[in-house]
Amino acid sequence: xxxxxxxxxxxxxxxxxxxxxxxxxxxxxxxxxxxxxxxxxxxxxxxxxxxxxxxxxxxxxxxxxxxxxxxxxxxxxxxxxxxxxxxxxxxxxxxxxxxxxxxxxxxxxxxxxxxxxxxxxxxxxxxxxxxxxxxxxxxxxxxxxxxxxxxxxxxxxxxxxxxxxxxxxxxxxxxxxxxxxxxxxxxxxxxxxxxxxxxxxxxxxxxxxxxxxxxxxxxxxxxxxxxxxxxxxxxxxxxxxxxxxxxxxxxxxxxxxxxxxxxxxxxxxxxxxxxxxxxxxxxxxxxxxxxxxxxxxxxxxxxxxxxxxxxxxxxxxxxxxxxxxxxxxxxxxxxxxxxxxxxxxxxxxxxxxxxxxxxxxxxxxxxxxxxxxxxxxxxxxxx
Amino acid sequence: xxxxxxxxxxxxxxxxxxxxxxxxxxxxxxxxxxxxxxxxxxxxxxxxxxxxxxxxxxxxxxxxxxxxxxxxxxxxxxxxxxxxxxxxxxxxxxxxxxxxxxxxxxxxxxxxxxxxxxxxxxxxxxxxxxxxxxxxxxxxxxxxxxxxxxxxxxxxxxxxxxxxxxxxxxxxxxxxxxxxxxxxxxxxxxxxxxxxxxxxxxxxxxxxxxxxxxxxxxxxxx
Numbered sequence: 001x002x003x004x005x006x007x008x009x010x011x012x013x014x015x016x017x018x019x020x021x022x023x024x025x026x027x028x029x030x031x032x033x034x035x036x037x038x039x040x041x042x043x044x045x046x047x048x049x050x051x052x053x054x055x056x057x058x059x060x061x062x063x064x065x066x067x068x069x070x071x072x073x074x075x076x077x078x079x080x081x082x083x084x085x086x087x088x089x090x091x092x093x094x095x096x097x098x099x100x101x102x103x104x105x106x107x108x109x110x111x112x113x114x115x116x117x118x119x120x121x122x123x124x125x126x127x128x129x130x131x132x133x134x135x136x137x138x139x140x141x142x143x144x145x146x147x148x149x150x151x152x153x154x155x156x157x158x159x160x161x162x163x164x165x166x167x168x169x170x171x172x173x174x175x176x177x178x179x180x181x182x183x184x185x186x187x188x189x190x191x192x193x194x195x196x197x198x199x200x201x202x203x204x205x206x207x208x209x210x211x212x213x214x215x216x217x218x219x220x221x222x223x224x225x226x227x228x229x230x231x232x233x234x235x236x237x238x239x240x241x242x243x244x245x246x247x248x249x250x251x252x253x254x255x256x257x258x259x260x261x262x263x264x265x266x267x268x269x270x271x272x273x274x275x276x277x278x279x280x281x282x283x284x285x286x287x288x289x290x291x292x293x294x295x296x297x298x299x300x301x302x303x304x305x306x307x308x309x310x311x312x313x314x315x316x317x318x319x320x321x322x323x324x325x326x327x328x329x330x331x332x333x334x335x336x337x338x339x340x341x342x343x344x345x346x347x348x349x350x351x352x353x354x355x356x357x358x359x360x361x362x363x364x365x366x367x368x369x370x371x372x373x374x375x376x377x378x379x380x381x382x383x
Numbered sequence: 384x385x386x387x388x389x390x391x392x393x394x395x396x397x398x399x400x401x402x403x404x405x406x407x408x409x410x411x412x413x414x415x416x417x418x419x420x421x422x423x424x425x426x427x428x429x430x431x432x433x434x435x436x437x438x439x440x441x442x443x444x445x446x447x448x449x450x451x452x453x454x455x456x457x458x459x460x461x462x463x464x465x466x467x468x469x470x471x472x473x474x475x476x477x478x479x480x481x482x483x484x485x486x487x488x489x490x491x492x493x494x495x496x497x498x499x500x501x502x503x504x505x506x507x508x509x510x511x512x513x514x515x516x517x518x519x520x521x522x523x524x525x526x527x528x529x530x531x532x533x534x535x536x537x538x539x540x541x542x543x544x545x546x547x548x549x550x551x552x553x554x555x556x557x558x559x560x561x562x563x564x565x566x567x568x569x570x571x572x573x574x575x576x577x578x579x580x581x582x583x584x585x586x587x588x589x590x591x592x593x594x595x596x597x598x599x600x601x602x603x604x605x
Contacts, residue, residue, distance in 0.1 A: 119550055125493035127518075128573045131597045132552040137561055145544035148584050194546030194581075236526055238515070239543070239571035366496075366573070367525075 003097040007216035007223035008378070010039025011335035016175040016207035016323040024056060024111040024206075028064040031208040031331070032107060038222075039212035043069035047101035050076045050091045052084030052108040053327035055115050064109060079327075080233075080372035081362025082276060084108060085209060086330025089358075090374045092213040093229045102215060108332070109208040110325035116204060128366035135364065136201055136277065140194030142244045143279035147195060150294035154195035158186035159300040160278040161200050161320055167307055168317020170348040175205045175323030200278040205323025209331025211338070221381045224338045228260040229376040234369030241369075246361050249370040250287035254359070257375045265289040268311060268377075269353040270340050272333035274361045275318040284359060285313065288375075307348060315340060315348045330360045330374065341380030354380050497596055498572050504535035505566055505590070505598075518570040536569030539603060542586040545576055554595050564588060564600055574598040 012034025014027045028051075036043065049070060051061035061077040080087040085108025092106040112120070119136060122129030128138075147154045165180040181189075181199055189198040217223050234249035241248065258264055265288060273288070275281035282296035290311065291299050299305045305313035316322050316336035319329060337356040339345045361373040498505050498518040508517045512529025516536065524531055545562035548555070560576035574590070575597045576582060588600040 122552065124553075125496060127496040127498065130495065130497050131561070131573050131575070132548070132555045132559070133561060133573055134548070134550055134552050136550065137546060137548045137552075140546035140548070141544040141561065141563055144546045144581070145584050148544075191547075191549045193548045193550065236515075237571075239565040239569070367571075 004099060005216040005218070006093050006096045006226045007214060007218075007220070008211050008226060008334065008338055009041065009214045009217075009220075009223055010035045010037070010212035011210065011331075011338045012036075012038060013173060013209040013328075013332050013335045014207045015173045016205050016325065016328075016332070018113040018175075018204075019111070019206045020113040022111075022206075024060060024109060024114075025063050025067055027111065027206060027208040027328075028107055028109040028210070029068050031109075031210040031328075032064070032068045032070075032105065035105070035210035035212050035335075039214070041103060041212060041214070046070055046073055046103050046105055048074040048076070048092075048095065049105040049107060050078060050088035050095075052078045052080065052086070052088035052106075052330060053110055054079055054081060054084050055112065056109055056327060060109065061107075064107065070105065081364055082274065082324070082326050083330060083360040083362035083372040083374050084327035086333070086358065086360035086374035086376075087231060087372055088327075089211060089213070089226075089330055089334055089376070090229045090231045092211070093226045093376070096213050096215060104213045106211045106213055106331060106334075107208065108210070108325075108328035108330055110327040111206040112204045112325060113206050119204070123364070126364070126366050129364070133366075134193075136193040136196060138245065138364070139277040139279055140192070140196050142283060143196055143277070144194040146244065146279060146283070146297075150297075152294075152297055155183070155187055156297040156301065157195060157200060157278040157282070158183050158197070159297070160275065160281045161186045163300040163306050164275060164281070164314050164318040164320040165199070167312075167315050167348060168321020170307075170315075170346075171317045171322060174317045174321050175203050175207075176317070176321045196277055196279070200320075202276045202319040202324035205325045207323060207325040207328045207332065209328045209333075209335050211331055211334050222342060223381055224341050225379040227263075227377040227379050228257050229374065230254075230256045230260070231372065231374045232370070233372050234363070236367055237369040238367065244283050246363055246370040246373070247283055247287050249373045250284055250359065250361050250375070251289075253373045253375045254288040257357075257377050261377050263355065263377060265357075268355050268357045270315060270337065270350040270355075271305075271311065271313040271357045271359070272316060272318070272337050273313060273357075273359040274329075275314055275320050276324055278320070280361075281313065281318065284361065288357070288359065307350065312350050315345065315350055326362070330358070333358050333360065334376075337378050341378060356380070495596060498570075498598060499596075500537075500590055500593060500598065501535060503590055503592075504537040505569060505572060507534050507536050507570060508532065509534040516568070516570045518566075518572045534569075536566040537590050539587060539589045540564040540566040540569070540572075540600070542582045542584055542588055543571060544584050545581040547579075547581055555597075562588070562600065564598075572598060574600045577601045 012031045014030040061075040089106040092104040095101045168174040186199040230253045232253045273284045286296040303309045340353045356378040358376040363370045508521050508531040510524035510529045513527045515526040543563040549557045577599045587603040591599045
């Protein structure tokens with residue numbers, strides 16, 4: 001299938017935090033305005049919009065577009081768990097690559113503060129949700145097995161939180177700000193589930209992100225190319241599969257992205273990956289191939305994935321620091337990587353970043369390896 | 384005339400700010416001379432209101448409008464009809480139940496999707512085509528849509544992982560311990576560990592029953 005090269009011409013986000021006093025639409029408008037201004041396009045040039053949201057109420061996509069000068073274009077709302085926004089980006093990329101549309105807006109928007117007083121209430125229609133398997137518990141079961149299987153000190157997990165919160169302290173839009181915690185402070189925070197303590201879990205955040213996806217202008221000094229975008233929904237996760245939950249889906253999606261582009265994991269200069277919980281970043285980086293199985297927990301404390309290290313991961317602060325407004329996360333990750341590849345990331349800039357990897361994996365349906373995983377490889381403009 | 388200042392309900396209220404019609408916006412007061420002849424949804428004040436509760440809601444809207452518009456002093460009287468009674472047709476009553484603002488209606492909880500035990504074993508199914516074992520009596524295979532036969536799994540299994548949960552989740556009071564159990568020659572199921580202690584991966588467990596609908600296990604030998 002012949003396809004057109006696709007670029008991201010503009011990105012934007014809201015701030016991330018708890019904003020119950022705002023309408024959910026206002027969060028999206030903030031991100032959209034920044035993205036469209038950044039792209040130089042006008043609202044009349046857009047052909048469609050893909051809007052990712054998990055708990056966004058019915059009609060939210062239309063209210064968002066109607067209030068942003070974009071009423072009248074086809075509006076698609078996508079729910080793919082934590083990867084909803086990333087699937088919106090994937091669909092936008094595919095729509096432009098295939099020639100279906102020329103200029104598409106990918107949006108993610110979520111407001112958790114007006115939905116939940118505590119953690120996300122598991123879905124009572126799901127066999128494991130009904131049995132009390134909240135997301136922290138699902139990740140805790142992975143963490144518990146991981147440290148036992150590889151005979152690791154569970155305290156090692158905390159290093160991911162220390163790293164990402166140090167990165168997040170440099171991000172003025174992050175939900176969590178201020179002095180990053182020490183390893184001891186992470187470990188001494190309230191126990192949540194298994195080896196995971198409070199500071200190893202992402203905060204419940206509100207926020208939005210947006211990206212303008214269009215045909216690539218290779219001579220532009222602002223277009224970031226989406227070299228490939230790969231999307232999978234996981235197969236059954238059963239007792240015959242000894243891999244951690246979601247692992248095989250992330251690994252196979254990453255393998256397709258590398259095959260498609262001819263790149264290898266060593267070519268990636270900067271990553272934004274799904275660190276809803278500390279163990280999530282570790283398992284994801286192993287699945288992508290940054291480290292062998294059982295060695296991912298060493299990546300943060302060794303400095304490999306820290307800012308200034310050879311392959312920084314989550315320079316934005318990740319979900320652990322920027323926050324995790326579910327459907328918005330993929331576009332927040334996208335915005336960070338576009339800024340990184342353009343050299344606009346200020347205090348958290350990764351030097352000479354040319355190739356970036358975006359990964360989001362969302363799940364929660366019982367017995368399913370992952371509801372959705374998207375991995376995209378991005379290339380910065382020639383500078 | 385329509386109300387234009389009923390936030391969240393009236394779709395005629397332009398969302399502040401309008402980003403793209405000139406980029407910057409100014410605040411405009413649309414409420415200088417409202418009339419409560421009709422609400423933002425276009426209901427006339429003579430619309431049917433089935434209860435005094437609905438009447439209260441109607442009144443509150445009018446009051447909100449009045450408060451936000453200092454120049455407005457005239458709140459028209461509201462017509463509130465009597466609640467529907469047995470004198471009304473069955474059809475009307477059913478419709479009123481569906482749309483009721485009168486009686487708080489709790490919708491039914493979704494059908495219970497959890498695995499269950501029969502005689503201490505998981506009531507499951509096995510696919511006659513691909514051999515996949517499921518933890519429910521599925522009529523068709525969840526893996527390949529093949530035909531299935533009923534199979535009971537257990538009563539023992541091996542812990543894949545377990546973790547203590549310190550969050551209050553529904554009826555579960557923390558701390559409680561959840562575990563994935565690979566049932567002997569069967570599926571992987573989520574269960575609650577009785578006794579309150581995590582069991583290391585590889586530990587042998589036996590199903591002991593159900594608690595609030597959740598499968599329970601305990602370590603064999605305890």
